[in-house]
Amino acid sequence: MAENRIYSINGPVVTVRGKTGFSMMEMVYVGEARLVGEVIRLSEDAATIQVYEETGGLAPGEPVYSTGGALAVTLGPGILRNIYDGIQRPLPALEELSGAFIGRGCSAPALDETARWDVTVLAKPGDRLTPGQIYATCPETPAIEHRCMVPPNVSGTVTWVAENGSYTVNDTVVKLTDDRGNERVLTLCQKWPIRIPRPVSRRMPAQRPLITGMRVVDTMFPIAKGGAAAIPGGFGTGKTMTQHQLAKWCDADIIIYVGCGERGNEMTQALTEFSELIDPKTGRPLTDRTVLIANTSNMPVAAREASIYTGITLAEYYRDMGYHAAMMADSTSRWAEALREISGRLEEMPADEGYPAYLPSRLAQFYERAGYAQALCGQEGSVTVIGAVSPQGSDFSEPVTQNTKRFTRCFWALDKALAYARHYPAINWNTSYSEYLGDLSPWYYDNVGPDFMQCRERIAGLLLQETSLMEIVKLIGSDVLPDDQKLIIEIARVIRVGFLQQNFFHDQDTYVSLEKQLKMMRVILHLYEKSQVLVAKQVPMSRVLRTGLFDKLVKMKYDIPNDHLELFDDYTAEIDQKIGELMRP
Missing domain, CATH: 3.40.50.300 (P-loop containing nucleotide triphosphate hydrolases)
Structure with missing residues (x-):
């Protein structure tokens, strides 16, 4: 019979009176149904527990059981492809146990304990294993190799290893002796408290x-x-x-x-x-x-x-x-x-x-x-x-x-x-906004193109200018704007609709490589530069728009396949040709 008993219940918050012996953030089981809970407040004469399951039907006087450990997840092969609830209970397994709605106190192992994994043991007798070292691998899915690691708080000398073969997550594959002479066993899985970050080198x-x-x-x-x-x-x-x-x-x-x-x-x-x-x-x-x-x-x-x-x-x-x-x-x-x-x-x-x-x-x-x-x-x-x-x-x-x-x-x-x-x-x-631009600029320079960030800055600048101009347009209309400002509004429309807007259901537009993104920016800015020259020579903006180049660039994300980026050169040549014709007297 448990020593600690429920004193009061307030929704998911349960209070236990007396000297409980619990520790802060300890995982406990609450009530006869053994609902999962966690200690979130302690005083000399009471403990407060938050319960991770529905507390309907719970009554004062029911027992609370200590586990001696923090709320933790089980880590090992079988995590991928799975569907869990908030405390790592596998929902497909719970559905088999209790149907479409999760029953109170219903639990199932986080990892399938009957599934067998084709394990390759890397450790050998006499090896010194340190925290985080990989001692075995197995194919978790066709895409991902699972690497079993020594828990962060374990190290020692290997005394025994299992042969390569088929094992469940709880089978021992390596035994080692730690620095105190204690034997430790390593299976394919380990536990880790969810509120503590895992250590790194x-x-x-x-x-x-x-x-x-x-x-x-x-x-x-x-x-x-x-x-x-x-x-x-x-x-x-x-x-x-x-x-x-x-x-x-x-x-x-x-x-x-x-x-x-x-x-x-x-x-x-x-x-x-x-x-x-x-x-x-x-x-x-x-x-x-x-x-x-x-x-x-x-x-x-x-x-x-x-x-x-x-x-x-x-x-x-x-x-x-x-x-x-x-x-x-x-x-x-x-x-x-x-x-x-x-x-x-x-x-x-x-x-x-x-x-x-x-x-x-x-x-x-x-x-x-x-x-x-x-x-x-x-x-x-x-x-x-x-x-x-x-x-x-x-x-x-x-x-x-x-x-x-x-x-x-x-x-x-x-x-x-x-x-x-x-x-x-x-x-x-x-x-x-993104504050990573400065950190990532060298990578873009080396791996995409030396002018990538420069093009990005110019695109962002044009959008900013358009925002300022649209305040004027809302008040007095666009007809009174000079042609150089009309050009900014038109090229910004190409950027917004042709570049920033993306159709996730179109096979060519759902994913766009960085190389194509750079070429799209280059073509848009090339049209802007050529049009600027025309506007400076007093060519009306209406004539520039009649070339159809602006509308064509809006559609280039669909018209140029992702595996035929050389077609951007044809767009550049067409811009040069049509703008050149307008420059002739």
Whole structure:
């Protein structure tokens, strides 16, 4: 019979009176149903627990069981292709146990303990193993090799190894003796507390871009591998669609998609689409390198708070193998709302708009776990975090958006007006920014073209000039503008519609290489320079527009196939020819 018993229940918050013997952040089992909970407050005579499952039916006097450890995830082969809830319970396995709705106290192993993996053991008797060293590998999916690593707190000399063969995640494959003479066994899996960042050998500067194939991202507002970005936007602006596109096409090795407090139908759509998507890199289903964490808005609020920590821990685990992981969190506003609800039940003093005073520090702790690093195994890996924010009424001055801006260096502001005008992705070029431009400039110079960043700056400058001119146009119309300003408005239209706008359903436009993006910018700027000469010679802008060159450049993203970039030379020659004809008296 358990010594600790429930004293009071307030939604997901449970209080235990007396000297409990619990430790802070310890995982416990609450009630006869053994609901998963975590200790979040301790005093001399009481402990407060947040429960990650529905507490309906729980009663005072029921026992609370200690586990002696923190809330942790199980790391090993079998994570990929799986669908978890916020505390790493596999949803397909739970469905078999309790049907479409998860039963209270229902649990299943995070990894399939009956599945067998074709293991190659790399360690040999007498080898000295250090934390993070890879001692065995197995093909987790056709796309990803799983590398079993020595846990960060274990080291020693190998005394026994298993032969290469078929093993389950709990089978012992290596035995070693640590420095104290104790024998330690290594299986294919390990556990790690979700709220503690996994250690690395050293953090490295983020100097390589995460290539997405989206022109407005790669060219205008790039994100570095190991960076952090925010996608704020109101309802219907395309946050989820943009994250789906990033997940499919970005050049990360591993995708962790966390649906944190989203509507159930949106998560159903995500689960359905991800299972149908074909990975453009391998030609196999995208799920071969994807983990989905589904924590919908009708699931317990406390588990929503834990879901992004579960996701980032899984991403760090694959980073430690030497992979580049990208984590999509959709959306951090729902996570912050979970913090607010639990804080209110704890009767803590509220800060801005009712959010707890520690909201900024929690956001900082989360986004700081992104980074490019040399793992303990010696290989380089990264965790890139892209967090969606859902400000009510598209109000970017609310606390979650403002605090997220403090801890991310990339801000892709989605605009409701652009979305309603069917301009996708609806990233507003006036309010978005990326602080990675300076860090990534050398990479673009060496790997794409020496004039890439120069072209990007000129494109951005033309869009800025158009914004200023449109204020005048709204007041007095465009007819009174001089021809040089009319030219800016026309070339900016080509940039907006022909370059920034992208059709994700068009086979030539859904993914665009950096080389094609550069050639598109060169052609647009070439037309602008040639037209400037005509306008300086008093040639009316109306005659320049009648050449049809501006409309043709708007369509070049469709007309020039991705594997025939030499056709851009034909566009340049046509511009020279038609502009040359207008220059003749």
